Amino acid sequence: MNQSGPAGQHTVRRHNSALVLNTIAAAGGLSRASVAARTGLTKATVSSLVDRMLTAGLVVDGGPEHRVGRGRRGTALSLSPAGPHGLGVEIGVDTLSCALVDLTGRVRVSWTRDVGRRGRTVEEGLSQVADLVGLAREEADRLGVSVGGVGVAVPGLVESSTGLLRNAPNLGWRDVPLHDELRARTGVTDRPLLVGNEANLAGLAELWFGGREDRRDFVHVSGEIGIGAGLVVAGELFPGVRGFGGEIGHLSVDPAGPPCSCGGRGCLERLAGRAAVLAAAGVPAEAEDGTGDGMAELLRRLGDDDPVALTAVTDTGRWLGIAMADVINLLDIPTVVLGGTYARLEPWLRSPLLAELDRRVVSSGWAPVAVEPSVLGSRAAVQGAAGWVVRGILDDPEPFLVGPPT
Amino acid sequence: MNQSGPAGQHTVRRHNSALVLNTIAAAGGLSRASVAARTGLTKATVSSLVDRMLTAGLVVDGGPEHRVGRGRRGTALSLSPAGPHGLGVEIGVDTLSCALVDLTGRVRVSWTRDVGRRGRTVEEGLSQVADLVGLAREEADRLGVSVGGVGVAVPGLVESSTGLLRNAPNLGWRDVPLHDELRARTGVTDRPLLVGNEANLAGLAELWFGGREDRRDFVHVSGEIGIGAGLVVAGELFPGVRGFGGEIGHLSVDPAGPPCSCGGRGCLERLAGRAAVLAAAGVPAEAEDGTGDGMAELLRRLGDDDPVALTAVTDTGRWLGIAMADVINLLDIPTVVLGGTYARLEPWLRSPLLAELDRRVVSSGWAPVAVEPSVLGSRAAVQGAAGWVVRGILDDPEPFLVGPPT
DNA sequence: GCGTACAAATTCAGTCATCAAACTATTTCG
DNA sequence: CGAAATAGTTTGATGACTGAATTTGTACGC
Structure with a gap:
C-alpha cells in the first residue's frame, strides 16, 4: 500500500473496466450476464462498461449466443480483431x-x-x-x-x-x-x-500465447546465443528491481570451471551455451556471420546416436539442472520451460535435467518439479x-x- | 489485473484509509493538512478518514503542532501506542x-x-x-x-x-x-x-525496524543453525510461489564439493553454515544442547588474528559471495544485508564477499553492490x-x- | 398456435465516497 | 488591530455502483 496515490470513482471504473475486459479476453463469446456472474459486478454495471468498449472498438458484438435451454439468448462479446x-x-x-x-x-x-x-x-x-x-x-x-x-x-x-x-x-x-x-x-x-x-x-509470450492458462508460474529458459530466462510468477513477470532479473547466463555452476568472458568462472553460459554444446559435441564451429547451422548438424548426430554428441547434451542437461535447481530453491517456481535452442534438444536434455533437479531441489520431495519444452518457436520474443x-x-x-x- | 474481484466505493475507502494511515506511520506528528498534501487527497476527505481512525483508537491527536510562521497550527496526528x-x-x-x-x-x-x-x-x-x-x-x-x-x-x-x-x-x-x-x-x-x-x-524485520527507509530492496541472509534468506523487493517480501522462496541454504556453490544432507553436493549450508565455519576454524564442536558457544570462541580467535580462523572466515565470505552473486544476477537486488550470525562476522566477511560479487555480478560495472551488517540482533524473527x-x-x-x- | 416460464439486457432511483469551494478558526506579521 | 496565511469543517455536486423493476427475446408445454 505504499506510494500508490489516492483513489476515487475513476479508479473504480478503471479497475472494473480492466476486470470486464480481461474476463472477456479469457473466455471469448461471453454474454453480459455471464460476465456479471464471473466478475461479481451487477448486470447494470457490466452493461455500462461494455457499451463504452463497444463504441471504442475494443469489443465486438458477435450476435446471439448459441445456447440450449429456454430464456433469451445473450449476445456473445469478444475482443475485437479490428481493435488497436x-x-x-x-x-x-x-x-x-x-x-x-x-x-x-x-x-x-x-x-x-x-x-x-x-x-x-x-x-x-x-x-x-x-x-x-x-x-x-x-x-x-x-x-x-x-x-x-x-x-x-x-x-x-x-x-x-x-x-x-x-x-x-x-x-x-x-x-x-x-x-x-x-x-x-x-x-x-x-x-x-x-x-x-x-x-x-x-517468457511472457510463453505465458500468454503458449496455451498454458493453467500454469502461471514457470522459468522460461531461452538459449539463443546467450542464455537468459524469464521468471514468471503468479502470471506476471518478475523483472527484478531495475529490470535486470533473470540473468541466468552467468550463474556459477562450477566455481572452479573455465574462465568466462564476464570475469567469473564456470558460468552456465560458458558451460552450457550454444557454442559450448556444439564444441563439446565436436560439431565444427559456426561461421561468425551465422551462416553455418551447427544446431542442425548436432540434431542430426543426436539422431544417429553419436556418442560424443549424446554425452555433450547430457552434460548440458546436468549443468542446466544445477542452475535451475538454484532458481527453484531460491524462488520456489515449480516448472521449467525449455525455450529457444533448448526446446529442440528437450528429448535429450530432459532426463539428466530432471535427475539433477530431483537431487538438489529442497522441496522436490512433496512438490515435484516439471520440465516442458516451449511450444513457441524463434518468434517468441x-x-x-x-x-x-x-x-x-x-x-x-x-x-x-x-x-x-x- | 486478474482475479481481483469487483471494486466499489468501499474499495476506494479501504485504499484511502490505508494510504492515510501509512502516511501518518511514515512520518509521525503530521497534521491533516500535510497528510492531504502528501497523499493528494482533499482536506475534507482526510478529515473524514482520520475521524474514524481517532474513534477506533488507531491514531491519537497529539495536540497542537509545533511550527513556526503564521497561520493556525495543525493538530499532530500519530499512530496510537495504545492501539492494537x-x-x-x-x-x-x-x-x-x-x-x-x-x-x-x-x-x-x-x-x-x-x-x-x-x-x-x-x-x-x-x-x-x-x-x-x-x-x-x-x-x-x-x-x-x-x-x-x-x-x-x-x-x-x-x-x-x-x-x-x-x-x-x-x-x-x-x-x-x-x-x-x-x-x-x-x-x-x-x-x-x-x-x-x-x-x-x-528480512522483513530488517525492512521495517532496521532504520533503512531508503533501502527497499535487499537480500537479508540469516545464518543461524541453517542458512536462509529473505528477499525484499520494492519494500515487499518475495515469498515465492508457494512460500518456499529464499532457501539459499542449498544453493550449489561447488557441485563437486562434499555431500550434503539434502542429497546435493557442495551446498552453501554445508560449506558456509555455522557448523562448517566453526569446524574449519578449528573451534571445538558445540554441544548438541547448544550450551557451548562456539561463535564467541571464534570471535575471540579472530580478534587474536588466529590464521586458521581468519582463513576459515575468508573462505566463508567467498562461498557466500558465490551464492549471493547468483541471487543478484537472478533477481537484480543490489544490496546484501548480513544478519544472524553473519552480522557479527561482517568485518571479516565483507572484503572477500565483495570481491567475489564484483567479479561475478553482471551488472556490477555500472550498478555497484553493497554489503551491510544487520542492525537487529537475534530477535529479528x-x-x-x-x-x-x-x-x-x-x-x-x-x-x-x-x-x-x- | 398461444400462453407461460425463464433468461438477458435496460432503466431508474438510491447510496456513498470523493471533490471543490465556501466558510470558520487560529496564529503571525506589519 | 487588521490583513494575510494556514488548519480544519461544512455543504452541495459529481460519478459509479447497486438493487429492483421493466422490457425484450426465446423455448417449452398444452
Missing part, C-alpha cells in the same frame, strides 16, 4: 523482426529482415529499427487498424525505469538510451513504447513484445474509452 | 520467543523461554506455543491493549496458502498443519494468525512476526474502523 494492435520488434544479433498482433493475440503480419553481420554500429541499428517501425505502421494503416503501442525486445540488460540499454554484449552496444532514441526516431509519442529484455519477453502492448491495453483500457461518462 | 498490538512468536530450535509490538513498531514486552533440548515432539512443541500465546494475551490484557493478530516464525518451509509446515529439519518436524493447529489450540479465531519462515520474517501483524493492520485498517459511515 500491438507492434512488436525484436533486435536480434543479425536479424530484425517485427509483428503486428491483435487484441486476441493473433499475429496479423510478421516479417523478419536479415540485417547481416554482427558489429553494426548503434547508429545503423537504430535507424534500421526506426525504418522497420515506419513500415509496420504503414502496413497497419493499410489493414485499417491502429497501433496501440510498440514493444521492443533486445538481447541485453535494459533498465526498466528509463528504457536505457545498459549492456548488450552480443550486439556490442552499451549504454544506449533506447527508449528515448526510438521515441524520437519513430515519432511514436502518444502511445506506449516499451523496451525489454528478449528472454523476459519470450517478438510476440512477447507485441503482446506486452496488448496486455497493457487489456489491463488498463481506460485511455481508449474516451466515450461519454454515461 | 501485534503478537510475534518464534519457534526456535531450543527456545521459544515472544514479543508484543505496538503500531509504531516499538517492542512493548518480549521474553524468551528456554525449552531445552532438540528433538521434542510436535505435540509438546505445539502446546508450549499455545501456552506462550495464552500468557502473552494475559499480559496484553494487563497492559490494557488488544491483540490484533498473531504471527509465528518457524525455521522451516511453510506453505503460505495453507499455513502448513512442510519440513523443518532442525526441529525434526514434517507436515505439521501449524496454522490450523494453533488456531484451535490458542483460540485465536477472530484475528489473523500468520505462519511464516523465520528467515523471511527476519520475532519482531518480524509481530511486525507482520502490525503491517497487516496498517495496510488494511478497515476492519478496525467499524465506526459510522459519516
Whole structure:
C-alpha cells in the first residue's frame, strides 16, 4: 500500500473496466450476464462498461449466443480483431523482426529482415529499427487498424525505469538510451513504447500465447546465443528491481570451471551455451556471420546416436539442472520451460535435467518439479513484445474509452 | 489485473484509509493538512478518514503542532501506542520467543523461554506455543491493549496458502498443519494468525525496524543453525510461489564439493553454515544442547588474528559471495544485508564477499553492490512476526474502523 | 398456435465516497 | 488591530455502483 496515490470513482471504473475486459479476453463469446456472474459486478454495471468498449472498438458484438435451454439468448462479446494492435520488434544479433498482433493475440503480419553481420554500429541499428517501425505502421494503416503501442525486445540488460540499454554484449552496444532514441526516431509519442529484455519477453509470450492458462508460474529458459530466462510468477513477470532479473547466463555452476568472458568462472553460459554444446559435441564451429547451422548438424548426430554428441547434451542437461535447481530453491517456481535452442534438444536434455533437479531441489520431495519444452518457436520474443502492448491495453483500457461518462 | 474481484466505493475507502494511515506511520506528528498534501487527497476527505481512525483508537491527536510562521497550527496526528498490538512468536530450535509490538513498531514486552533440548515432539512443541500465546494475551490484557493478530516464525518451509509446515529439519518436524493447529489450540479465531519462515520474517524485520527507509530492496541472509534468506523487493517480501522462496541454504556453490544432507553436493549450508565455519576454524564442536558457544570462541580467535580462523572466515565470505552473486544476477537486488550470525562476522566477511560479487555480478560495472551488517540482533524473527501483524493492520485498517459511515 | 416460464439486457432511483469551494478558526506579521 | 496565511469543517455536486423493476427475446408445454 505504499506510494500508490489516492483513489476515487475513476479508479473504480478503471479497475472494473480492466476486470470486464480481461474476463472477456479469457473466455471469448461471453454474454453480459455471464460476465456479471464471473466478475461479481451487477448486470447494470457490466452493461455500462461494455457499451463504452463497444463504441471504442475494443469489443465486438458477435450476435446471439448459441445456447440450449429456454430464456433469451445473450449476445456473445469478444475482443475485437479490428481493435488497436500491438507492434512488436525484436533486435536480434543479425536479424530484425517485427509483428503486428491483435487484441486476441493473433499475429496479423510478421516479417523478419536479415540485417547481416554482427558489429553494426548503434547508429545503423537504430535507424534500421526506426525504418522497420515506419513500415509496420504503414502496413497497419493499410489493414485499417491502429497501433496501440510498440514493444521492443533486445538481447541485453535494459533498465526498466528509463528504457536505457545498459549492456548488450552480443550486439556490442552499451549504454544506449533506447527508449528515448526510438521515441524520437519513430515519432511514436502518444502511445506506449516499451523496451525489454528478449528472454523476459519470450517468457511472457510463453505465458500468454503458449496455451498454458493453467500454469502461471514457470522459468522460461531461452538459449539463443546467450542464455537468459524469464521468471514468471503468479502470471506476471518478475523483472527484478531495475529490470535486470533473470540473468541466468552467468550463474556459477562450477566455481572452479573455465574462465568466462564476464570475469567469473564456470558460468552456465560458458558451460552450457550454444557454442559450448556444439564444441563439446565436436560439431565444427559456426561461421561468425551465422551462416553455418551447427544446431542442425548436432540434431542430426543426436539422431544417429553419436556418442560424443549424446554425452555433450547430457552434460548440458546436468549443468542446466544445477542452475535451475538454484532458481527453484531460491524462488520456489515449480516448472521449467525449455525455450529457444533448448526446446529442440528437450528429448535429450530432459532426463539428466530432471535427475539433477530431483537431487538438489529442497522441496522436490512433496512438490515435484516439471520440465516442458516451449511450444513457441524463434518468434517468441517478438510476440512477447507485441503482446506486452496488448496486455497493457487489456489491463488498463481506460485511455481508449474516451466515450461519454454515461 | 486478474482475479481481483469487483471494486466499489468501499474499495476506494479501504485504499484511502490505508494510504492515510501509512502516511501518518511514515512520518509521525503530521497534521491533516500535510497528510492531504502528501497523499493528494482533499482536506475534507482526510478529515473524514482520520475521524474514524481517532474513534477506533488507531491514531491519537497529539495536540497542537509545533511550527513556526503564521497561520493556525495543525493538530499532530500519530499512530496510537495504545492501539492494537501485534503478537510475534518464534519457534526456535531450543527456545521459544515472544514479543508484543505496538503500531509504531516499538517492542512493548518480549521474553524468551528456554525449552531445552532438540528433538521434542510436535505435540509438546505445539502446546508450549499455545501456552506462550495464552500468557502473552494475559499480559496484553494487563497492559490494557488488544491483540490484533498473531504471527509465528518457524525455521522451516511453510506453505503460505495453507499455513502448513512442510519440513523443518532442525526441529525434526514434517507436515505439521501449524496454522490450523494453533488456531484451535490458542483460540485465536477472530484475528489473523500468520505462519511464516523465520528467515523471511527476519528480512522483513530488517525492512521495517532496521532504520533503512531508503533501502527497499535487499537480500537479508540469516545464518543461524541453517542458512536462509529473505528477499525484499520494492519494500515487499518475495515469498515465492508457494512460500518456499529464499532457501539459499542449498544453493550449489561447488557441485563437486562434499555431500550434503539434502542429497546435493557442495551446498552453501554445508560449506558456509555455522557448523562448517566453526569446524574449519578449528573451534571445538558445540554441544548438541547448544550450551557451548562456539561463535564467541571464534570471535575471540579472530580478534587474536588466529590464521586458521581468519582463513576459515575468508573462505566463508567467498562461498557466500558465490551464492549471493547468483541471487543478484537472478533477481537484480543490489544490496546484501548480513544478519544472524553473519552480522557479527561482517568485518571479516565483507572484503572477500565483495570481491567475489564484483567479479561475478553482471551488472556490477555500472550498478555497484553493497554489503551491510544487520542492525537487529537475534530477535529479528520475532519482531518480524509481530511486525507482520502490525503491517497487516496498517495496510488494511478497515476492519478496525467499524465506526459510522459519516 | 398461444400462453407461460425463464433468461438477458435496460432503466431508474438510491447510496456513498470523493471533490471543490465556501466558510470558520487560529496564529503571525506589519 | 487588521490583513494575510494556514488548519480544519461544512455543504452541495459529481460519478459509479447497486438493487429492483421493466422490457425484450426465446423455448417449452398444452
